[in-house]
Amino acid sequence: MADYRLWCMGESGNAYKVALMLELCHLPWQPVWVDFFHGETRTADYRATLNEMGEVPVLEHAGKRLSQSGVILDYLAEVTGKFGATNADEQREIWRWILFDNHKFTANLATLRYLIQFAKTGETPVTEFLRARSINAMKVVNHQLADKPFITGDRMTIADLSMLGYLYYGDELTVPLADFAHIGSWMDRVKALPGWKHPYNIMPRAPEGGG
Ligand SMILES: N[C@@H](CCC(=O)N[C@@H](CS)C(=O)NCC(=O)O)C(=O)O
Numbered sequence: 001m002a003d004y005r006l007w008c009m010g011e012s013g014n015a016y017k018v019a020l021m022l023e024l025c026h027l028p029w030q031p032v033w034v035d036f037f038h039g040e041t042r043t044a045d046y047r048a049t050l051n052e053m054g055e056v057p058v059l060e061h062a063g064k065r066l067s068q069s070g071v072i073l074d075y076l077a078e079v080t081g082k083f084g085a086t087n088a089d090e091q092r093e094i095w096r097w098i099l100f101d102n103h104k105f106t107a108n109l110a111t112l113r114y115l116i117q118f119a120k121t122g123e124t125p126v127t128e129f130l131r132a133r134s135i136n137a138m139k140v141v142n143h144q145l146a147d148k149p150f151i152t153g154d155r156m157t158i159a160d161l162s163m164l165g166y167l168y169y170g171d172e173l174t175v176p177l178a179d180f181a182h183i184g185s186w187m188d189r190v191k192a193l194p195g196w197k198h199p200y201n202i203m204p205r206a207p208e209g210g211g
Pocket residue numbers: 011012013014015041042054055056057067068069070102
């Protein structure tokens with residue numbers, strides 16, 4: 001059995017944040033597919049045995065079960081010595097961006113994609129609201145990347161891995177990604193790293209395409 005097991009599904013950008021870290025660190029891991037679209041994360045069993053928050057991703061390693069992608073990334077940075085902070089100021093800066101990501105960037109992009117791509121709601125006032133919020137957060141990130149290659153500076157960190165979680169889903173996001181040149185260059189920079197793979201190529205997907 002692989003050292004690391006990740007409860008995930010290909011459609012989850014939150015799980016991809018962790019899967020990509022595992023790939024970039026060349027760690028032996030195995031995906032455990034979660035049937036999210038048929039409500040597996042909402043079952044009493046999932047909540048009792050895996051994650052009381054009812055979410056993916058969950059990572060198992062060395063007898064520990066961890067959830068929340070930011071915490072898992074932080075754990076992997078500690079275990080591998082890669083993509084983590086080198087001092088306390090940098091640590092705070094990384095966490096500042098992971099929190100921004102969870103609250104404003106991923107939260108809006110992922111919910112918008114879910115409604116359009118999987119729940120098939122079509123355009124509604126809710127999707128318009130989420131797209132506007134997503135674009136506002138993208139403006140912040142694009143501006144941050146105008147004078148630096150990675151979100152906290154010259155070096156890639158787990159903050160980049162967190163923030164990039166949904167972007168490679170591209171058109172599924174239904175936001176004008178091409179308008180954000182610095183975000184585009186940043187995505188290309190990370191995509192060029194040895195070990196980079198698209199989420200749909202490293203995690204199993206729902207057989208009927210989700211929804
Ligand atoms: N902040 C969490 C978000 C995790 C999350 O929202 N996961 C989604 C899938 S991408 C989920 O499992 N949702 C279950 C549900 O809403 O029932 C993280 O970063 O891990």
